[in-house]
Amino acid sequence: MATRTELSNAIRALSMDAVQQANSGHPGAPMGMAEIALALWGGHLKHNPANPKWADRDRFVLSNGHGSMLLYSLLHLTGYDLPIDEIKRFRQLHSKTPGHPEYGYAPGIETTTGPLGQGISNAVGMAMAEKMLAAQFNRPGHDIVDHYTYVFMGDGCLMEGISHETCSLAGTWKLGKLIAFWDDNGISIDGHVEGWFTDNTPARFEAYGWHVIRDIDGHNVEAVEAAIREAKSITDQPSLICCKTIIGKGAPNKQGGHDVHGAPLGKDEIAAARAHLGWSHAPFEIPAEVYAGWDARETGAAAERNWNEKFSAYRAAFPELAAEFERRMRGDLPTDWDSTKQAALAKINEAAQTVATRKASQIAIEALSPTLPEFVAGSADLTGSNLTNWSGSKWIDNAGNGNYISYGVREFGMAAIMNGMTLHGGLRPYGGTFLMFSEYARNALRMAALMKINPIFVFTHDSIGLGEDGPTHQPVEQTTTLRYVPNMDTWRPCDTTETAVAWATAVEQKTRPSNLVLSRQNLPFVTRDAAQITDIAKGGYVLREATAGAAKLVLIATGSEVELALKARDQLEADGVPTRVVSMPCTNLFDRQDRSYQQSVLPAGAPRLAIEAGVSDFWRKYVGLEGDVVGIDHFGESAPAPVLFKEFGFTVDQVVAKAKALLS
Numbered sequence: 001m002a003t004r005t006e007l008s009n010a011i012r013a014l015s016m017d018a019v020q021q022a023n024s025g026h027p028g029a030p031m032g033m034a035e036i037a038l039a040l041w042g043g044h045l046k047h048n049p050a051n052p053k054w055a056d057r058d059r060f061v062l063s064n065g066h067g068s069m070l071l072y073s074l075l076h077l078t079g080y081d082l083p084i085d086e087i088k089r090f091r092q093l094h095s096k097t098p099g100h101p102e103y104g105y106a107p108g109i110e111t112t113t114g115p116l117g118q119g120i121s122n123a124v125g126m127a128m129a130e131k132m133l134a135a136q137f138n139r140p141g142h143d144i145v146d147h148y149t150y151v152f153m154g155d156g157c158l159m160e161g162i163s164h165e166t167c168s169l170a171g172t173w174k175l176g177k178l179i180a181f182w183d184d185n186g187i188s189i190d191g192h193v194e195g196w197f198t199d200n201t202p203a204r205f206e207a208y209g210w211h212v213i214r215d216i217d218g219h220n221v222e223a224v225e226a227a228i229r230e231a232k233s234i235t236d237q238p239s240l241i242c243c244k245t246i247i248g249k250g251a252p253n254k255q256g257g258h259d260v261h262g263a264p265l266g267k268d269e270i271a272a273a274r275a276h277l278g279w280s281h282a283p284f285e286i287p288a289e290v291y292a293g294w295d296a297r298e299t300g301a302a303a304e305r306n307w308n309e310k311f312s313a314y315r316a317a318f319p320e321l322a323a324e325f326e327r328r329m330r331g332d333l334p335t336d337w338d339s340t341k342q343a344a345l346a347k348i349n350e351a352a353q354t355v356a357t358r359k360a361s362q363i364a365i366e367a368l369s370p371t372l373p374e375f376v377a378g379s380a381d382l383t384g385s386n387l388t389n390w391s392g393s394k395w396i397d398n399a400g401n402g403n404y405i406s407y408g409v410r411e412f413g414m415a416a417i418m419n420g421m422t423l424h425g426g427l428r429p430y431g432g433t434f435l436m437f438s439e440y441a442r443n444a445l446r447m448a449a450l451m452k453i454n455p456i457f458v459f460t461h462d463s464i465g466l467g468e469d470g471p472t473h474q475p476v477e478q479t480t481t482l483r484y485v486p487n488m489d490t491w492r493p494c495d496t497t498e499t500a501v502a503w504a505t506a507v508e509q510k511t512r513p514s515n516l517v518l519s520r521q522n523l524p525f526v527t528r529d530a531a532q533i534t535d536i537a538k539g540g541y542v543l544r545e546a547t548a549g550a551a552k553l554v555l556i557a558t559g560s561e562v563e564l565a566l567k568a569r570d571q572l573e574a575d576g577v578p579t580r581v582v583s584m585p586c587t588n589l590f591d592r593q594d595r596s597y598q599q600s601v602l603p604a605g606a607p608r609l610a611i612e613a614g615v616s617d618f619w620r621k622y623v624g625l626e627g628d629v630v631g632i633d634h635f636g637e638s639a640p641a642p643v644l645f646k647e648f649g650f651t652v653d654q655v656v657a658k659a660k661a662l663l664s
Contacts, residue, residue, distance in 0.1 A: 081107050152183060174237060180241070187257065418448075477614065540601055547573055575660075
């Protein structure tokens, strides 16, 4: 039987060997956290390597994702489908072991980490999801949602501002099933952290409302295990276990210094480490008794069998709840979704309301939410402006009951928490802020796209049309830069019908996040036929055709500028210029249509003029060298919206003049 020392050293050996073979990577954290990992994964983590998606598994997040070989070693050793050949292919093209853990590559990876601070923030979202689902589904004697979220994190995660946002909220939420381990090794890339990180971290977390366990020897497995037991005994506070460690422990000439953080140890130091650790095995060679000591397949299968028995009893007692739980954990839409969607679209289109698209969004939410109990709404302290609430909104209480979250002024934290909820499963979060402040949340939006998950982000006050708040709050480049994020859909609808279609399409999207970019000011309803309503979901469509023969000019617009395009078309038609208007609420979707459809909307030969109250360069790919753009390539001003639109050339006369110039 392998000793605990041998089990820990297996992590060190695999980590230093894989980094050395790749000639890049971070051996320091895996070698320094080996005993912490053994304490958690060897005796407390509830998981089944044969079924990484088991609903009631504990979630584990390596927030300090640069130490990815720690996680890969654990997955390999405990019996996940991650063979030694994949460990040998660490950081190589198309391997399951990329430089940072990436969701969807190796089984058992709960989230993509690397951008520091986001892992702990995802974990907060996972723990919030566990609490909400427990409140929704558990019944006396039937705790079918009952698991922990564990996080490893380093100094860098704690320096990042997002950790302040989300850990503060975790304390407010009293997330007793969130347990974080701080790898307190005093080292970052630049060296010893005393010159730039002297926070009293335990006091900081105590101020947040966390239960803090100080000064644990991170190389003493028994001490870490005792700390885990203590943390589990605290049910009304998240816990921070402060583990003192030596980075790169086991490398006798480099441990404890920054040189071991982010570079291979080198052959000589690896040889010295093997001698120092008493590890005489060849690179990537793990003795059978060490594999046996780590193997979690039998205990994991037993844990899942036990849960399955509980769930069978739950299903017998509460068949409808059980079916709903299974549907939501699969990520399926309700069986009546299609009929609900069609009824909502018909009702909204028939109502023909002239409202701001932020209000149109709320109308769509009101229509769709009753059939989507998985919806969890929220806002970063702007509920009354974003209009993300609806008549069925109930602010979530300390027990996890409810469906609406006030995130506070935490845009980045909100987005990362939403990612964590989505990854957990069973909930479908959407959250709002001003479009301008998508900048704060940007990297979490990118991570959602990278992971191919589907939270919905609501961004209101979408242009200079918000008026008097001025250029600090007037987005100019934000809609365009969101459109450029791969694997993300950005919508800018022009009225209630387009907004409802945007919402329905976002709900149906399984592998992309969606952004809904919405106006503060009222926008007129636009009449359409049934075919046009269907075509909205293609991202771009012909809203108004030329009345006399083929179009000699095509106007392309989004959002509030669609009204301007329609009025300019009327003037051009009166002046004898047959003009088509194309509404393009989601360029990302339009770009995914086949070429024949795109050409049917934007035919060759007719000059094109794009109109949007944002930076103009984006639209050059649609208008070409022969076309032009009515845009805004500078920051705005503080003034009423109508004054600003006139000042910056968003008028019928300006559009008509530019259009005629294209034809001259």
